[in-house]
Amino acid sequence: MSGIECKRVLVTGGAGFLGSHLCERLLNDGHDVLCVDNYYTGSKQNVQHLFEHPLFELMRHDVTFPLHVEVDEIYNLACPASPIHYQRDPVQTTKTSVHGAINMLGLAKRLKAKILQASTSEVYGDPEMHPQPETYWGSVNPVGVRSCYDEGKRCAETLFFDYYRQHNLQIKVARIFNTYGPRMAIDDGRVVSNFIVQALRGKDITIYGEGQQTRSFCYVDDLVDGLVRLMGRGPEFTGPVNIGNNSEMTVRELAEKVIDFVGSPSKLIFRPLPEDDPMQRQPDLTLANKELGWRPSTSLDIGLRKTIDYFEEVLKG
Ligand code: NAD
Ligand code: UDP
Ligand code: UDP
DSSP, X not given: OTTSOOOEEEEETTTSHHHHHHHHHHHHTTOEEEEEEOOSSOOGGGGGGGTTXXXXXXXXXXXXXXXXXXXXXXXXXXXXXXXXXXXXXHHHHXXXXXXXXXXXXXXXXXXXXXXXXXXXXXXXXXXXXXXXXXXXXXXXXXXXXXXXXXXXXXXXXXXXXXXXXHHOOOEEEEEEOOEEOTTOOTTOOOHHHHHHHHHHHTOOEEXXXXXXXXXXXXXXXXXXXXXXXXXHSOTTOOOOEEESOOOEEEHHHHHHHHHHHHTOOOOEEEEXXXXXXXXXXXXXXXXXXXXXXOOOOOOHHHHHHHHHHHHHHHHHO
């Protein structure tokens, strides 16, 4: 794109759901993209359509090991994000967040590169404050089954701010709230993809607990735009900043909407609520709006229809 300087950008976790959309956006903006991934939850297929692009490069690498490359900016997204996947090998999940952050911060330090961390609303745990502003310190169980992810991401934020204070690094920390869209894996296990795939297959929709817990769902294109805007901000703004959609709903309402949109005969079935599953979650977007001039623009109805169309194609193939 004319008028934008071509930067060399590293995206860790670039073959995952969010990473693949981010790589695509950065290429469209005229940047040179190095996608690094160990395919723990992502796949080459997610970025296959970018292979022919002259500015795209893919490298198999685990961020828990040092990485020596030359880039101008780093988006650190490497980390399994779905509870079933991050709980499969919890020690590796913590290592990915913590050792991965140390390595990518070391890389950024050597290169004097800007670095953005994909943090999460999970740093707020099961929040006692609603909606959650960035000033809220959270309510997180340090020894539960979700801790490998929650505490790993909290420690990564600590590392980012210590490298900022101690080594003057240019850091950006985004706290991402539940995001959905095309290229979530069929077996990802998160709620939007589970419900859509179950509805399209005419299978029972698995509601955990009574479905009264709430989430606020953001469409992937909006999220990626928020990340790119955050990276574009000057060094005086580090975040942390919430990026997500603030239209909150219960899990049961989501299930009913998906059944309606798919026109599915599926019935709701109820399964035990996973341990430490947060009861409510909604981002306070005041800061993102003020500092990034950003707010989500895709309604759940439109985003869900696009995601349903995507899974329909995948299930046909
Ligand atoms: P995803 O599982 O689709 O993508 C994660 C990617 O990281 C995968 O491609 C995986 O193979 C890769 N990866 C995992 N461990 C790695 C390692 N050690 N070395 C290199 N690559 C590794 O999940 P996603 O939804 O795309 O999430 C991307 C990032 O955004 C994650 O850091 C996640 O914590 C964060 N996030 C996502 C959401 C969301 O709702 N999608 C919400 C909050 C935070
Ligand atoms: N590192 C890396 N790539 C680099 C520079 C550093 O992966 O280009 C890793 C390095 O292996 C180290 C980590 O980043 O373990 C932290 O680096 P830093 O310089 O902050 O600390 P130190 O090397 O002094 O432990
Ligand atoms: N959930 C559900 N059925 C599913 C998958 C998830 O009811 O098949 C619930 C889950 O218990 C949680 C919410 O949906 O309350 C969001 O779950 P997800 O794994 O997508 O994300 P997170 O819990 O990390 O917000």
